[in-house]
Amino acid sequence: MADRKPIETWLTDMDGVLIHEGVPIPGADAFIQRLRESGKPFLVLTNNSIYTQRDLHARLARMGLDVPAEHIWTSALATAKFLDDQRPGGTAYVIGEAGLTTAMHDVGYVLTDTAPDFVVLGETRTYSFEAMTKAVRLINDGARFIATNPDETGPSAEGALPATGAVAALITKATGVEPYFVGKPNPLMMRAGLNAIGAHSEHSAMIGDRMDTDIVSGMEAGMSTFLVLTGLTQASEVERFPYRPTQVVDSIADLVELI
Numbered sequence: 517m518a519d520r521k522p523i524e525t526w527l528t529d530m531d532g533v534l535i536h537e538g539v540p541i542p543g544a545d546a547f548i549q550r551l552r553e554s555g556k557p558f559l560v561l562t563n564n565s566i567y568t569q570r571d572l573h574a575r576l577a578r579m580g581l582d583v584p585a586e587h588i589w590t591s592a593l594a595t596a597k598f599l600d601d602q603r604p605g606g607t608a609y610v611i612g613e614a615g616l617t618t619a620m621h622d623v624g625y626v627l628t629d630t631a632p633d634f635v636v637l638g639e640t641r642t643y644s645f646e647a648m649t650k651a652v653r654l655i656n657d658g659a660r661f662i663a664t665n666p667d668e669t670g671p672s673a674e675g676a677l678p679a680t681g682a683v684a685a686l687i688t689k690a691t692g693v694e695p696y697f698v699g700k701p702n703p704l705m706m707r708a709g710l711n712a713i714g715a716h717s718e719h720s721a722m723i724g725d726r727m728d729t730d731i732v733s734g735m736e737a738g739m740s741t742f743l744v745l746t747g748l749t750q751a752s753e754v755e756r757f758p759y760r761p762t763q764v765v766d767s768i769a770d771l772v773e774l775i
C-alpha cells in the first residue's frame with residue numbers, strides 16, 4: 517500500500533461501526549471528536565432512508581456522539597442527488613418517510629401519483645397495500661423504478677424487520693421490473709457523498725463492518741477501506757471474499773490514531 521496517498525477524508529458506516537443496537541461502540545466518540553478537531557472532511561453513512569440528517573444528528577447525540585447534521589449521508593440523500601443529476605425538476609411517486617420525502621423536495625422534485633417520471637421506494641414503518649398497488653400500476657404505466665437501498669432486512673431488538681429490498685422484490689414480482697438501487701453496495705453512494713463534500717477518492721477512506729457492502733463499494737469507488745469486526749463480518753470470513761480491505765482492525769477505537 518506504499519502508493520496510497522495520505523488519507524484526508526473519512527467516510528464511515530454507522531451501524532456496526534459507530535453504534536450497535538442503540539448503544540455507541542467504544543472508541544466511536546473519540547473517533548468523531550478527533551475528526552471534528554482535525555477539520556478534515558468526513559461523512560457518516562447509512563443505507564437507512566427513514567431519517568433526515570437532523571433526525572440522525574439527534575439520535576446520535578442521545579447516544580453521546582456529536583455528529584453535525586451536514587456530516588450525515590443517507591441513501592435517501594444519494595437517491596435525491598442521483599435523480600437531480602439524471603432528470604432535474606422531475607416528478608416522483610414516493611413510498612417512504614421524511615428522510616426521503618424531504619430529500620426529494622430539497623432537490624426540487626414534485627411528488628405526485630399522476631404519471632410520475634419515477635416511482636421511488638424507500639424504508640417505511642408502515643408499508644401500505646394501497647401504496648404498493650399504486651406503485652405497481654404506475655410502473656406498469658411506464659414510471660421508472662428506483663429504490664434507495666437493497667437491504668432485505670433491518671435490525672430491531674425483537675428480531676429482523678422486512679426492509680426496502682424485500683418490498684422492492686414484491687413490486688418486481690408484480691411488475692417484472694427491477695429497480696435501480698442507489699445505496700450500498702452501489703459505489704454511487706460513496707461517489708455522491710465524496711462529491712457532496714468536495715473530496716477525491718484517492719485521498720479518502722471508507723470504514724465499514726460488512727465486506728459485501730461497505731468494503732466492496734469503497735473499493736469500487738477507489739478509496740482505502742478499513743473493516744472493523746464489531747458488526748456483521750467476522751474475521752474468519754474475510755479471506756473468503758475475492759476482494760480484501762486495505763486493513764482489518766478490531767474496532768473504530770483502532771482508527772483514532774490514523775486521523
Ligand SMILES: [Mg+2]
Pocket residue numbers: 529530531532533724725726747
Ligand atoms: Mg453496518
